Amino acid sequence: MTADTKLTLAKLAELAGVSTSTASRALKDNPLIRKETRTKIQALAKEYNFSINAAASRLRTQKTNVIAVILNLIDNTEQSTTDPFLLKLVGELNQALNAKGYELLLSNSFMASDDWANYFIHSQRADGILVIGQGKTTEKIDRAAKSGVPIVVWGDTKTDAGYPIVGGNNFLGGYEATKYLLSQGAKRVLFLGDSEHAEMRERLRGFMQAHEEANIVPDFSHVGAIDITSKTAYQYMNDRIKANGLDFDGIVCVSDMVALGALKALKERYVGIPSDVGIVGYDDISLAELMHPALTTIRQNTQQAATLMVEQLLNQLENKPTENQVVETSLIVRRSTK
Amino acid sequence: MTADTKLTLAKLAELAGVSTSTASRALKDNPLIRKETRTKIQALAKEYNFSINAAASRLRTQKTNVIAVILNLIDNTEQSTTDPFLLKLVGELNQALNAKGYELLLSNSFMASDDWANYFIHSQRADGILVIGQGKTTEKIDRAAKSGVPIVVWGDTKTDAGYPIVGGNNFLGGYEATKYLLSQGAKRVLFLGDSEHAEMRERLRGFMQAHEEANIVPDFSHVGAIDITSKTAYQYMNDRIKANGLDFDGIVCVSDMVALGALKALKERYVGIPSDVGIVGYDDISLAELMHPALTTIRQNTQQAATLMVEQLLNQLENKPTENQVVETSLIVRRSTK
DNA sequence: GAAAAAATTGCAATCGTTTGCATTTTTTTA
DNA sequence: TAAAAAAATGCAAACGATTGCAATTTTTTC
Numbered sequence: 001m002t003a004d005t006k007l008t009l010a011k012l013a014e015l016a017g018v019s020t021s022t023a024s025r026a027l028k029d030n031p032l033i034r035k036e037t038r039t040k041i042q043a044l045a046k047e048y049n050f051s052i053n054a055a056a057s058r059l060r061t062q063k064t065n066v067i068a069v070i071l072n073l074i075d076n077t078e079q080s081t082t083d084p085f086l087l088k089l090v091g092e093l094n095q096a097l098n099a100k101g102y103e104l105l106l107s108n109s110f111m112a113s114d115d116w117a118n119y120f121i122h123s124q125r126a127d128g129i130l131v132i133g134q135g136k137t138t139e140k141i142d143r144a145a146k147s148g149v150p151i152v153v154w155g156d157t158k159t160d161a162g163y164p165i166v167g168g169n170n171f172l173g174g175y176e177a178t179k180y181l182l183s184q185g186a187k188r189v190l191f192l193g194d195s196e197h198a199e200m201r202e203r204l205r206g207f208m209q210a211h212e213e214a215n216i217v218p219d220f221s222h223v224g225a226i227d228i229t230s231k232t233a234y235q236y237m238n239d240r241i242k243a244n245g246l247d248f249d250g251i252v253c254v255s256d257m258v259a260l261g262a263l264k265a266l267k268e269r270y271v272g273i274p275s276d277v278g279i280v281g282y283d284d285i286s287l288a289e290l291m292h293p294a295l296t297t298i299r300q301n302t303q304q305a306a307t308l309m310v311e312q313l314l315n316q317l318e319n320k321p322t323e324n325q326v327v328e329t330s331l332i333v334r335r336s337t338k
Numbered sequence: 339m340t341a342d343t344k345l346t347l348a349k350l351a352e353l354a355g356v357s358t359s360t361a362s363r364a365l366k367d368n369p370l371i372r373k374e375t376r377t378k379i380q381a382l383a384k385e386y387n388f389s390i391n392a393a394a395s396r397l398r399t400q401k402t403n404v405i406a407v408i409l410n411l412i413d414n415t416e417q418s419t420t421d422p423f424l425l426k427l428v429g430e431l432n433q434a435l436n437a438k439g440y441e442l443l444l445s446n447s448f449m450a451s452d453d454w455a456n457y458f459i460h461s462q463r464a465d466g467i468l469v470i471g472q473g474k475t476t477e478k479i480d481r482a483a484k485s486g487v488p489i490v491v492w493g494d495t496k497t498d499a500g501y502p503i504v505g506g507n508n509f510l511g512g513y514e515a516t517k518y519l520l521s522q523g524a525k526r527v528l529f530l531g532d533s534e535h536a537e538m539r540e541r542l543r544g545f546m547q548a549h550e551e552a553n554i555v556p557d558f559s560h561v562g563a564i565d566i567t568s569k570t571a572y573q574y575m576n577d578r579i580k581a582n583g584l585d586f587d588g589i590v591c592v593s594d595m596v597a598l599g600a601l602k603a604l605k606e607r608y609v610g611i612p613s614d615v616g617i618v619g620y621d622d623i624s625l626a627e628l629m630h631p632a633l634t635t636i637r638q639n640t641q642q643a644a645t646l647m648v649e650q651l652l653n654q655l656e657n658k659p660t661e662n663q664v665v666e667t668s669l670i671v672r673r674s675t676k
Numbered sequence: 677g678a679a680a681a682a683a684t685t686g687c688a689a690t691c692g693t694t695t696g697c698a699t700t701t702t703t704t705t706a
Numbered sequence: 707t708a709a710a711a712a713a714a715t716g717c718a719a720a721c722g723a724t725t726g727c728a729a730t731t732t733t734t735t736c
Contacts, residue, residue, distance in 0.1 A: 006460075008722060019686045024724060034684060049453065051461040055402065056722035058393035059691045066443075087425040094444055103463070104444045105404075106432055115387065122344075123389040124692095125441070230628055260628045267630045287625060290568055290598045292605045346692055357716045362694060372714060394692035397721045462722095 007050050015048070016041050027052065058124060067097055067313065068126040070116065071108040072133040072141075083228075083257060085283040085302070086132055089154065092306035093130060100310060102127075114140060117147040128152075128313045134159070134198050150316035152309045156198035157324040164312040164322040166305060169329045170199045173298040174206025176331045177252045177280040180296070182214045184338040186250030186278055191223045192233060192262060193254025200228075200254050203282070207252055222247075228254055233261030241269060249277055250337075256281035256288050256297055263291065263336070278337040293335035301328040345388050353386070354379050365390065396462060405435055405651065406464040408454065409446040410471040410479075421566075421595055423621040423640070424470055427492065430644035431468060438648060440465075447473065454482040454489075466490075466651045472497065472536050488654035490647045494536035495662040502650040502660040504643060507667045508537045511636040512544025514669045515590045515618040518634070520552045522676040524588030524616055529561045530571060530600060531592025538566075538592050541620070545590055560585075566592055571599030579607060587615055588675075594619035594626050594635055601629065601674070616675040631673030639666040 013023035018037065025033045026041035044050075058064045069090060094104050105126055113119040120126045128150035131141055138153075138161070145151050145163040157167040174191075181189050191207050193200045204223070211218045226236045233253070253259040259281030263273065271277055273293055281288055284299035308325040315322045351361035356375065363371045364379035382388075396402045407428060432442050443464055451457040458464045466488035469479055476491075476499070483489050483501040495505040512529075519527050529545050531538045542561070549556045564574045571591070591597035597619035601611065609615055611631055619626055622637035646663040653660045 009724095010722075020723075021687080021725075022685055025685090028724095032684070037684085049456050049460075051456045053397070053462050053722050055393055055396035055462045056691090057724075059391070059397050059693090060722080060724045062691070064393065069444075084422055084425075087422070087429075090444070091425075094446065106407075106428070106442045106444045108432065118387050118389045122387075124391050124393045230624070234628070260625065264628050264630060264632075286568070287598065290572070290602050292602060292630065294602075347694095348692075358693075359695075359717080360715055363715090366694095370714070375714080391692050394721090395694075397691090397723090398693045398695085400721075 007048055009050075009052065012041070012045060012048065012050050016044050062124070064124055064127050065101060066103045066105050066126040067128050067130055067310075068105045068107055068112075068116075068120040069093055069130045069132065070112060071106075072131050072135045073109050083255070084285040084287065085255065085257075085300075088285065089132060089302050089305060092302045093309065095303075096306040096310040100314060102310075109135065109140065116140060116144040116151075117149045121149040128317060130154075130309055130313060136196055150313055152312045152316075152322075154305065154309060156202055157326055158202060159198055164316075164324055166308045166312060166325045166327065167199065168298075168300040168305075168327050170202035171206040171209070173282060173300075173329045174203030174252065175210050176206070176329075177203075177282070177298055178207045178210035179213070180331060180333070181250040181252065181278050181280060181337060182210060182216065184274075184278060187216070188219065188222060188248045189250035189252060190248045191218075191252050191254075192226060192236070192258050194225055194227055195223070196225075197228070203252075203254060226258075228258055230257040230261030230264075233258040234265050235261075237262045237265035238268075241265070246271060246276065251277060251279045253279065253281050256283045256285045256295060258282075259295055259297070259336075260287070260291065263295075274336055274338045280331075280337060284332055288332075289334060291336070296334045296337040297332050299328075299330050299332050304328055345386055347388075347390065350379070350383060350386065350388050354382050400462070402462060402465050403439060404441045404443050404464040405466050405468055405648075406443045406445055406450075406454075406458040407431055407468045407470065408450060409444075410469050410473045411447050421593070422623040422625065423593065423595075423638075426623065427470060427640050427643060430640045431647065433641075434644040434648040438652060440648075447478070452478060454478060455485040455487045459487040466655060468492075468647055468651060474534055488651055490650045490654075490660075492643065492647060494540050495664055496540060497536055502654075502662055504646045504650060504663045504665065505537065506636075506638040506643075506665050508540035509544040509547070511620060511638075511667045512541030512590065513548050514544070514667075515541075515620070515636055516545045516548035517551070518669060518671070519588040519590065519616050519618060519675060520548060520554065522612075522616060525554070526557065526560060526586045527588035527590060528586045529556075529590050529592075530564060530574070530596050532563055532565055533561070534563070535566070541590075541592060564596075566596055568595040568599030568602075571596040572603050573599075575600045575603035579603070584609060584614065589615060589617045591617065591619050594621045594623045594633060596620075597633055597635070597674075598625070598629065601633075612674055612676045618669075618675060622670055626670075627672060629674070634672045634675040635670050637666075637668050637670050642666055 009023055010020050013020045022033055023041055026038045029038060097104050116129055120129055131153045134155035141153055151163050153165045155165050155167050156170060157165045159165060191204055195201045195204045224236055226232045251262055259279050266277060281295045281297035284297045288295040288297050305327045312322050347361055348358050351358045360371055361379055364376045367376060435442050454467060458467055469491045472493035479491055489501050491503045493503050493505050494508060495503045497503060529542055533539045533542045562574055564570045589600055597617050604611060604615060619633045619635035622635045626633040626635045643665045650660050
């Protein structure tokens with residue numbers, strides 16, 4: 001078609017016989033410009049497949065319309081690259097951000113430099129940061145937040161921090177999962193998950209509370225501390241049964257993946273589920289209902305989570321007040337419990 | 339600490355008592371600049387937490403060091419937002435890109451404007467495009483490629499296209515899966531997947547070839563055409579059994595997710611696996627081995643896939659020749675087959 | 677129909693880096 | 707020690723869009 005010399009706003013303006021300022025305004029549908037002029041230039045832009053140079057625009061306006069999403073991986077576990085829940089959340093964030101006119105720059109705590117504020121914000125790569133997961137230490141997050149950049153974290157909302165946190169109601173989730181097992185007659189329930197992790201600690205608190213209300217003193221040897229992958233869960237359960245036999249009749253897991261690992265170990269030993277042992281997962285990933293038996297679990301509403309995170313981030317960008325937000329959490333009863 | 343007036347290269351240069359050109363070169367370790375000057379400025383930059391303004395740099399150099407990754411979703415299925423295989427690939431691409439100094443801008447075919455070349459490349463948002471999946475029609479891809487932007491696609495490498503394609507050996511995968519089932523005594527094998535999709539069509543070809551070699555004429559009613567999610571697979575299998583009974587003894591699935599759906603349907607009807615029906619999946623997602631029974635499947639090496647895709651894209655950016663690349667594919671035998 | 681008001685459009689500076697070329701400083705050479 | 711060569715630094719012009727303000731055109735008012 002046309003000679004493929006790069007089309008700039010200036011050239012487009014020339015084609016239209018107007019100044020670049022008029023062209024610029026016309027493209028943004030600025031009412032300062034006469035209606036006819038606007039539509040004419042917009043048509044021309046479409047005809048020539050013109051699109052504004054983002055680099056120049058960002059430089060001039062000091063705004064990128066990009067948000068960095070950081071998967072905050074936990075060292076030496078391969079959790080996040082494989083955990084469907086986290087990836088699902090990324091997908092939902094993508095939707096939510098796009099809906100607000102932002103793009104998503106994906107990163108993770110292994111790759112990104114340690115100084116997030118500088119690397120992403122001051123360098124004008126992004127306008128804000130969404131962090132998925134608090135990790136075991138919030139050091140990097142705290143540092144970034146302290147330097148005042150817009151940031152929102154997915155994690156435990158009870159953590160007292162200088163930035164908004166969005167998360168599930170972990171206490172309630174742990175509580176309901178446990179309460180349900182106990183109400184169905186379980187007497188010795190295991191908690192499977194790493195309590196060094198803030199969110200998991202909350203769930204453990206819920207676990208304790210449910211026991212207390214049922215007047216059962218949870219035997220602490222029943223609390224397993226394991227990294228949150230299915231593989232470690234599988235191994236832990238195997239070892240445990242080998243060592244202690246089947247000294248439990250229920251398991252509360254900190255994720256569906258962990259539940260899957262445990263489930264596999266139990267099935268291999270022909271433990272009846274839910275007849276001998278009831279299992280409750282967490283997250284309600286799409287696989288949960290495909291399990292056999294389908295997994296009873298605590299659902300976290302990821303779409304709402306994404307919306308809330310983006311909302312809180314935009315609040316910061318607009319200098320509005322922010323606050324922690326709790327995402328809906330609900331017990332989904334399926335077949336892995338009585 | 340220091341007043342928080344934005345630190346630019348010019349100010350940093352002033353602090354160091356040199357010109358901005360010198361500062362700029364020093365930061366990139368350009369040997370034109372005296373060694374001592376370089377280290378001094380670099381130290382200063384670190385001290386003041388300085389980082390180059392990416393927008394300005396991109397504008398000046400006409401390079402972004404960003405690659406757009408587009409999840410090419412298939413209309414009205416929710417495949418891609420949930421399929422662990424695709425998301426795993428995104429994760430691997432992130433690693434591979436970072437290793438080469440690029441960042442990853444995530445997008446999907448629902449959100450991105452239809453004119454990828456313009457939106458991502460001409461607008462200087464990214465230097466190149468990686469597309470995950472060919473979809474049912476390659477229209478958008480073709481258009482972008484035709485306009486000459488650097489692009490690489492994950493898909494069926496036998497498609498003849500004007501751009502490099504990286505993909506698994508789908509023919510071989512389908513062939514081996516089927517051959518294995520037949521070799522274990524299966525007589526009536528089902529192919530579960532949508533053959534309108536290029537990759538799936540190749541797998542189906544492999545399926546046919548294996549039958550031919552075994553001198554079995556596959557009954558075409560045994561080829562199920564379904565969208566590639568576990569839910570549709572589950573429903574399809576349910577309906578099918580209800581209508582026809584158990585008129586098959588093996589299933590070749592186009593993804594592990596599909597296999598999971600089928601597995602669930604069979605288990606619910608107390609069909610023995612692998613005694614009554616053998617199942618082979620595809621992809622070897624991390625859940626495959628957690629299934630009960632653990633899933634026999636065709637593994638695709640995602641890490642290699644990511645590396646090859648990035649390699650081919652960089653070739654284009656450097657004006658080197660490109661070519662289609664086939665990723666390792668291998669049969670992983672587990673317990674869902676005899 | 678001229679002056680005032682309103683509606684359009686254009687001028688020109690600016691965002692912060694990079695880089696070809698010119699200039700200055702240092703080192704080498706004879 | 708002066709001239710030539712090499713090394714180090716700086717000048718200034720881009721890159722392409724945006725926007726406050728000034729200038730122009732059009733419409734309204736009397």
